[in-house]
Amino acid sequence: MNNSAPIGIFDSGFGGLTVFKSIAQKLPEYDYIYLGDNARSPYGDHSFETVYQYTFECVEWLFKQGCELVILACNTASAKALRNIQQLDLPKKYPNRRVLGVIRPTAEVIGNFTDQKHIGVMGTRGTITSNSYPIEIGHFFPEVKVHQQSCPMWVPLIENGEHLGVGADYFVTKYTTELLQKSEHIDCILLACTHYPLLIPKITKFLPSTVKLLTQGDIVADSLDDYLKRHPEMESKLAKNNQRRFYTSGDVATFDQHAAVFLGEQISAQKMGL
Numbered sequence: 001m002n003n004s005a006p007i008g009i010f011d012s013g014f015g016g017l018t019v020f021k022s023i024a025q026k027l028p029e030y031d032y033i034y035l036g037d038n039a040r041s042p043y044g045d046h047s048f049e050t051v052y053q054y055t056f057e058c059v060e061w062l063f064k065q066g067c068e069l070v071i072l073a074c075n076t077a078s079a080k081a082l083r084n085i086q087q088l089d090l091p092k093k094y095p096n097r098r099v100l101g102v103i104r105p106t107a108e109v110i111g112n113f114t115d116q117k118h119i120g121v122m123g124t125r126g127t128i129t130s131n132s133y134p135i136e137i138g139h140f141f142p143e144v145k146v147h148q149q150s151c152p153m154w155v156p157l158i159e160n161g162e163h164l165g166v167g168a169d170y171f172v173t174k175y176t177t178e179l180l181q182k183s184e185h186i187d188c189i190l191l192a193c194t195h196y197p198l199l200i201p202k203i204t205k206f207l208p209s210t211v212k213l214l215t216q217g218d219i220v221a222d223s224l225d226d227y228l229k230r231h232p233e234m235e236s237k238l239a240k241n242n243q244r245r246f247y248t249s250g251d252v253a254t255f256d257q258h259a260a261v262f263l264g265e266q267i268s269a270q271k272m273g274l
Contacts, residue, residue, distance in 0.1 A: 011077075033065055044126045044193075055081035118183050121146055122149045159258065172202040
């Protein structure tokens with residue numbers, strides 16, 4: 001058995017590093033390749049067709065690096081590209097490889113965190129307009145009402161290092177207030193963008209203490225752990241040397257600088273050319 005395949009983790013930029021961090025902590029023995037398509041990010045405002053094209057190009061690149069399993073650690077890519085990749089591309093070109101996203105694992109458990117059966121979802125325009133979360137949550141928790149809020153300024157604030165400054169307060173207050181005004185029964189809010197955990201210190205200042213704030217990293221890590229236990233045919237292919245490699249389609253120095261903020265440690269990324 002050739003157990004030399006790293007697990008691929010893809011994001012349009014830096015945000016997926018929060019998911020990677022949780023996965024690597026939960027499953028430290030595996031090899032990982034992280035790819036950030038920073039040269040073409042953010043994906044949030046791109047069309048479905050463009051996000052699908054970009055995402056599949058990056059998935060194929062990860063396949064060429066030997067990955068048998070790729071995680072789309074990006075809500076926009078999961079919302080706009082995952083279904084086509086799983087249903088159209090993999091059966092034709094890569095029948096033995098798998099691509100998983102972050103929306104379904106979250107939808108499978110999120111209903112367990114609300115007593116009032118009212119959930120808020122905060123994400124990019126692309127994720128919100130796709131309606132992926134209401135649809136997926138409805139499959140598992142049809143009694144739960146989902147209230148959505150687009151937060152288009154949050155990713156730019158984070159990627160420009162302004163997320164903890166006083167200038168971020170306006171947009172954090174604006175979006176959280178708009179969401180909470182949609183229902184007085186919201187008792188759980190999902191940060192449906194992997195960048196958003198960096199804003200938690202700000203967000204919690206404007207939330208009532210009765211509202212739970214959920215991030216996706218640990219949820220996705222637990223789901224991947226379960227997936228590998230249920231699919232030994234995939235797990236047996238994976239390399240277990242505790243090796244991590246990072247690639248970006250953008251500027252390497254900029255990626256390393258931002259990655260240190262998202263991961264809490266220094267890394268050295270490599271340039272990836274599509």
